[in-house]
Amino acid sequence: MTLIDRYAVFGHPIKHSKSPRIHRLFAEQTAQSLEYTAKDVPAEQFQAAVATFFTEGGKGLNCTVPLKELAWNYADHKTERAQLSKAVNTLALQPDGSILGDNTDGIGLVTDLTANYRIALSGIRILLLGAGGASRGIILPILEQSPQTLVIANRTVDKAVKLAAEFHGKGPIAGCGFDDLNDRQFDLILNATSASLSGQLPPLPSGLLAENGNCYDLAYGNEPTAFVRWGLENHAAKSLDGLGMLVEQAAEAFFIWRGVRPKTRPVIEMLNSERRL
Numbered sequence: 468m469t470l471i472d473r474y475a476v477f478g479h480p481i482k483h484s485k486s487p488r489i490h491r492l493f494a495e496q497t498a499q500s501l502e503y504t505a506k507d508v509p510a511e512q513f514q515a516a517v518a519t520f521f522t523e524g525g526k527g528l529n530c531t532v533p534l535k536e537l538a539w540n541y542a543d544h545k546t547e548r549a550q551l552s553k554a555v556n557t558l559a560l561q562p563d564g565s566i567l568g569d570n571t572d573g574i575g576l577v578t579d580l581t582a583n584y585r586i587a588l589s590g591i592r593i594l595l596l597g598a599g600g601a602s603r604g605i606i607l608p609i610l611e612q613s614p615q616t617l618v619i620a621n622r623t624v625d626k627a628v629k630l631a632a633e634f635h636g637k638g639p640i641a642g643c644g645f646d647d648l649n650d651r652q653f654d655l656i657l658n659a660t661s662a663s664l665s666g667q668l669p670p671l672p673s674g675l676l677a678e679n680g681n682c683y684d685l686a687y688g689n690e691p692t693a694f695v696r697w698g699l700e701n702h703a704a705k706s707l708d709g710l711g712m713l714v715e716q717a718a719e720a721f722f723i724w725r726g727v728r729p730k731t732r733p734v735i736e737m738l739n740s741e742r743r744l
């Protein structure tokens with residue numbers, strides 16, 4: 468008897484996760500036989516739930532908020548991008564029985580920007596708003612694109628400065644507060660604060676976005692986020708949200724697990740057609 472390969476996403480809450488749908492569409496498209504489910508796992512049950520999953524034959528897991536740091540701790544070994552991001556969104560069972568931890572969020576964002584929207588990151592001035600977990604996860608893949616500069620701006624200035632310092636030696640990166648943004652201009656502004664989800668915006672000076680510059684909110688929703696609206700009001704060439712990043716990070720996880728790269732465009736188009744942007 469052949470058992471079907473099992474995958475899952477753990478999170479808390481998890482009800483609205485699009486990951487099962489995305490991975491099932493990938494499996495269908497690439498004719499891979501697998502099962503992908505979602506499970507609500509509170510942080511205090513994480514360790515036991517993951518151990519049970521892999522003991523019972525699970526092949527790979529996605530972990531989302533608030534479990535990414537716990538997944539980082541759980542992994543036996545990690546990729547460099549996961550190591551530096553201190554968060555893991557993908558666990559993969561290895562042939563020797565060990566568990567590899569990776570973080571595909573950053574490469575998901577970079578692929579959405581560069582491949583889907585043709586926004587080249589090399590040589591441009593990038594501003595990253597926020598210095599929490601979401602920011603940390605994307606910094607290395609962005610620096611690997613060789614931007615002219617990557618500035619992290621945060622409400623708590625100290626956190627931005629410290630986060631930037633962790634990546635010194637990996638590229639031109641600096642941290643500052645929102646007050647330090649006056650008279651500066653950027654070609655791409657990325658919003659990784661959690662403010663957008665509650666309809667709030669960091670205080671951003673007018674003139675911050677360069678002519679023909681672009682905006683990208685790592686969050687997404689059925690309606691344009693507050694930051695996507697800010698981008699439109701400030702004449703962004705493109706003002707995008709993170710739906711494409713979600714699909715691209717999933718595709719990268721699928722590739723890690725299955726060695727097959729699914730086509731993301733039809734999945735992004737399908738999810739996009741189901742909302743009212």
Ligand code: ATR
Pocket residue numbers: 596597598599600601602621622623626659660661662667668669670
């Ligand atoms: P996540 O894992 O989503 O990044 P987090 O680690 O709690 O969550 O970080 C949230 C980020 O959003 C932080 O950079 C936070 O700023 P502080 O470090 O100063 O707390 C930022 N943030 C949240 N609400 C904000 C608001 N109303 N204005 C500006 N920044 C905000």
